Amino acid sequence: MHPVPLAKLAFNNYFTNELFSSAVNNLKNDEHIDYAIKLGMLLKAFVMSFQSSGLTDRNNENIHYIRRPCYEGCPNGTHDDQCQEIYRKRAINAPEIEAMLNNIENIDKTICANGTINVPYILDIDLDYFHYEESLNPQDTSSFYKLIQNASINNYC
Numbered sequence: 161m162h163p164v165p166l167a168k169l170a171f172n173n174y175f176t177n178e179l180f181s182s183a184v185n186n187l188k189n190d191e192h193i194d195y196a197i198k199l200g201m202l203l204k205a206f207v208m209s210f211q212s213s214g215l216t217d218r219n220n221e222n223i224h225y226i227r228r229p230c231y232e233g234c235p236n237g238t239h240d241d242q243c244q245e246i247y248r249k250r251a252i253n254a255p256e257i258e259a260m261l262n263n264i265e266n267i268d269k270t271i272c273a274n275g276t277i278n279v280p281y282i283l284d285i286d287l288d289y290f291h292y293e294e295s296l297n298p299q300d301t302s303s304f305y306k307l308i309q310n311a312s313i314n315n316y317c
């Protein structure tokens with residue numbers, strides 16, 4: 161007999177519970193991520209954002225906010241509106257994705273090593289991450305495509 165993964169058991173039990181289903185329907189924005197972590201359905205979340213403030217902490221030590229001051233290789237000591245525009249236009253360009261993965265690796269090497277995420281993961285991208293048309297057309301798509309190709313919902317589904 162194969163052991164049933166704990167996460168799968170929790171998922172089944174919670175979704176047959178009417179109260180749980182009712183609560184899930186009332187979750188807004190990214191509250192479902194916080195809720196899933198608190199229930200043990202997800203291990204951690206890494207949130208990449210251009211915002212340096214105003215993000216909801218949710219009092220969850222397993223949600224890590226990755227904030228970088230500017231685009232990879234910016235030569236300016238003080239980051240102005242012009243370099244922030246460049247940063248947003250390079251949102252999913254390979255050097256930016258690789259820098260974010262490096263930040264995740266610095267937080268938890270069991271999750272990310274050598275620029276590769278080594279655990280099953282959900283890739284959730286909000287459309288408001290793309291501020292410019294150029295944001296959708298990176299010069300180097302390799303790292304972003306690798307993120308998409310290796311993503312999975314859940315190994316147990």
Ligand SMILES: [Zn+2]
Binds near residue numbers: 234235236238243
């Ligand atoms: Zn800058």
